[in-house]
Amino acid sequence: MTGLATDLAFWTFAVAAAWFGWRVFRTDSMVRATFCLLASFLNVGAIMVLLLAEYLGVAMFFMMGVEMVVMAIFMVAFMMNPAGLNPMQMVHQPRAAVAVGIGAATGLAVVAAVADLPPAALLDEAGTIRALGNELMGSSMLLMEVVGVTLVATMVGAVVLSSASGRYGRADTGSVPPLLDPDDPDSRPDLASADGQDDAHAGHGGHGGHGGHG
Amino acid sequence: MTGELAAPHPVLGAVVVLGVLLIGAAVVTTADAVVADRVAGRGLGLRTSLVRPWRRIALALVRPQPVTERPDWGLWVLAPATYVGMAALAVSVLPLGTDWAVADVRTGIVVLGSAEVLAMVAVFLHGWAPNSPLALVGAYRFVAAGLSFLLLSMFVLIAAALPAESMSLGRIVASQQEGVWNVLRQPLGMPLFLVVALSVSLHGPLDMADGTELATGTVAESSGPARLAWEFGRRAMLTAYALATAVVFLAGPTGPVLPGWVWLAVKAIAVAVVLVWCGHRLGRIGIERYVRLAWTVLLPLSFLHLAIAGVAALA
Numbered sequence: 178m179t180g181l182a183t184d185l186a187f188w189t190f191a192v193a194a195a196w197f198g199w200r201v202f203r204t205d206s207m208v209r210a211t212f213c214l215l216a217s218f219l220n221v222g223a224i225m226v227l228l229l230a231e232y233l234g235v236a237m238f239f240m241m242g243v244e245m246v247v248m249a250i251f252m253v254a255f256m257m258n259p260a261g262l263n264p265m266q267m268v269h270q271p272r273a274a275v276a277v278g279i280g281a282a283t284g285l286a287v288v289a290a291v292a293d294l295p296p297a298a299l300l301d302e303a304g305t306i307r308a309l310g311n312e313l314m315g316s317s318m319l320l321m322e323v324v325g326v327t328l329v330a331t332m333v334g335a336v337v338l339s340s341a342s343g344r345y346g347r348a349d350t351g352s353v354p355p356l357l358d359p360d361d362p363d364s365r366p367d368l369a370s371a372d373g374q375d376d377a378h379a380g381h382g383g384h385g386g387h388g389g390h391g
Numbered sequence: 392m393t394g395e396l397a398a399p400h401p402v403l404g405a406v407v408v409l410g411v412l413l414i415g416a417a418v419v420t421t422a423d424a425v426v427a428d429r430v431a432g433r434g435l436g437l438r439t440s441l442v443r444p445w446r447r448i449a450l451a452l453v454r455p456q457p458v459t460e461r462p463d464w465g466l467w468v469l470a471p472a473t474y475v476g477m478a479a480l481a482v483s484v485l486p487l488g489t490d491w492a493v494a495d496v497r498t499g500i501v502v503l504g505s506a507e508v509l510a511m512v513a514v515f516l517h518g519w520a521p522n523s524p525l526a527l528v529g530a531y532r533f534v535a536a537g538l539s540f541l542l543l544s545m546f547v548l549i550a551a552a553l554p555a556e557s558m559s560l561g562r563i564v565a566s567q568q569e570g571v572w573n574v575l576r577q578p579l580g581m582p583l584f585l586v587v588a589l590s591v592s593l594h595g596p597l598d599m600a601d602g603t604e605l606a607t608g609t610v611a612e613s614s615g616p617a618r619l620a621w622e623f624g625r626r627a628m629l630t631a632y633a634l635a636t637a638v639v640f641l642a643g644p645t646g647p648v649l650p651g652w653v654w655l656a657v658k659a660i661a662v663a664v665v666l667v668w669c670g671h672r673l674g675r676i677g678i679e680r681y682v683r684l685a686w687t688v689l690l691p692l693s694f695l696h697l698a699i700a701g702v703a704a705l706a
Contacts, residue, residue: 208519209463215512235501242508243541246515246534336686 187227194220205264207252215245396486396495396561404493408479411487415630416623418660420444422667430671451622454615462612463520470517471617474510474624481506481631486561489644489651499560500548503635507544507591510628511537514593514600517621518609529608532678533600536590539685544587546693547580550700551639560638567642574640576703579696581640583689588632588666593625595670599678601625633663 197217201210222237268274301307313321358364398404424440433439484499486492496502511534518530551573552558555566567573574581589597601608610621637643637658644651676684 208516209466212466212512212516219509231496232498232501235496235498235505238505239501239508242505242512243538246508246512247538249515250531250534 183227187224190220190223190227193217194224202267204267207265208249210267211245211249211252215241218245395559395565396492397490398492398494404483407487408482408493411482411634412475412478412627412630415633415659415663416626419626419629419663419667420448422660422664423670426664426667426671448619451614451619452616454618456615456617457612459521459523459612462522465520466516467520467617470513470520471620471624473513474517474621475627477506477510477513478624478627478631480509481628481635484560485631485634485638486564486643487634487652487655492561495559495561497557497559499563500552500558503548503560504541504545506631507541507587508537510591511541514609518600521612523612525605525607525611526609529600529602529605529611532602532605533593533609535678535682536597536599536685539682539690540587540590543583543685543689543693544591546690546697547583547587548639550577550580550693550697553700553704556704560643563639564643564645568645572640572642577640577696577700579692579699581636583693583696584636584640585662585666585669586689588629588636588662589669592628592632592666594629594666596673596675597681598670598675599681602675604675629663629666630659633659633666636662 194217197213197220200213201217204210204213218241219238222234222241225234225237228234354366356362356364357366399407421441421444424444428440481503483493484496484502486495514533514537515530518526518528518533520526551563554570554573554576555563557563557566563573567576570576586597589595590599593599593601601610605611610618613621634655637655641658641662643658644655646654646657
């Protein structure tokens with residue numbers, strides 16, 4: 178690409194990244210906020226591709242895509258307002274956040290303006306990158322492998338814990354309470370009648386999914 | 392930034408990608424009608440198989456779009472466009488002739504994976520935007536399916552990159568020209584990738600977002616041109632993944648006498664017909680069973696597949 182086209186592309190992506198970043202806090206929905214954040218990250222990824230960090234930029238699309246989808250689902254699932262779908266404020270402690278944000282942006286701008294940055298890529302004359310690679314893949318290999326296997330075990334454990342088979346039976350067939358006395362098959366507590374008593378006290382509030390009530 | 396294959400001018404490249412998707416969607420639509428008639432025992436009729444789908448498309452154009460309560464219009468319009476855009480992104484990194492691709496980038500398979508992930512985002516938002524229960528259920532279902540098949544696709548593509556010693560799809564084709572096609576060299580890869588192709592293009596037994604038991608799920612509230620755009624997107628995505636399957640496992644544009652793009656078209660159409668046929672012959676699978684199957688059977692199979700490919704690459 179020619180210089181002008183690269184400059185135009187850079188400024189387009191940069192402005193879009195900042196604008197979507199701002200929209201994250203102005204929207205009233207968790208899902209919109211999450212995907213505004215994704216749009217911001219995608220624009221940053223595009224800037225990285227422009228800077229010839231091709232793999233890092235494209236990996237950003239890939240990883241942020243999955244990450245933001247998972248985040249949206251979890252936030253909707255665990256929000257205290259019903260399913261996170263009601264309009265809500267996206268900011269906490271806005272005054273402190275504004276102060277910190279302005280401070281950080283000013284600091285970075287000062288660094289960018291004052292620092293003596295090299296105009297082009299530098300050769301790694303001291304061999305730092307090579308040394309780092311040797312360290313990671315050489316003497317620290319065992320440590321890295323142990324960390325890797327631990328992470329995999331954690332992921333498998335998380336999947337097992339969240340999978341359909343729980344101790345109350347399979348999640349998709351309805352859960353059954355455990356026996357009070359393991360040897361007596363008749364000792365299973367009757368949740369339906371217990372709920373019925375609750376209803377009598379609570380005046381039939383909030384048990385929409387129940388059969389047996391007229 | 393680019394790999395070894397020549398690239399046309401960007402404007403020409405965009406026209407080529409759009410043309411491939413339009414022709415591919417037309418081919419998939421025709422193949423779908425023909426296979427449906429074969430399966431129903433109606434035989435091949437010009438009127439039934441070739442005219443009927445286009446009549447339905449023309450009818451869809453004049454239907455009005457219903458209005459739901461407080462939809463997110465922006466996302467509702469953007470989602471089909473993003474989905475088509477991701478199909479276009481996937482096609483752009485594939486070698487379409489023996490010596491050219493629209494953009495044979497070094498990170499080809501990562502771009503392909505990114506297209507898949509962002510297609511998942513598009514499907515989710517398409518179900519979320521109308522603010523309607525069945526569409527939202529379809530959207531959540533697709534995310535559950537998506538998180539399962541994305542890993543599958545990643546391992547299969549990494550395994551294909553190992554013998555090529557490159558993530559560029561041009562190099563992956565070249566490695567198959569030098570050795571054996573991946574469909575034979577990595578026998579588990581193609582069936583696993585076809586699962587991904589059906590899932591991401593919302594087709595047949597693995598259509599988790601737009602199933603009929605959800606009154607067509609994410610498209611339950613779409614009609615008229617909006618519905619047509621989404622249906623085009625699904626067929627464009629199937630085209631992109633049929634082409635990707637042909638490139639990664641059937642050596643893409645490789646073949647004697649005829650020009651490369653003809654061979655690629657022949658292979659991709661064969662893959663597309665197989666995928667469409669699956670849609671008409673295999674029963675739909677419930678999301679719980681799909682996720683269980685993906686995590687307990689298909690994912691371990693893809694690990695095994697990657698391990699075998701790794702050992703073979705070292706040998």
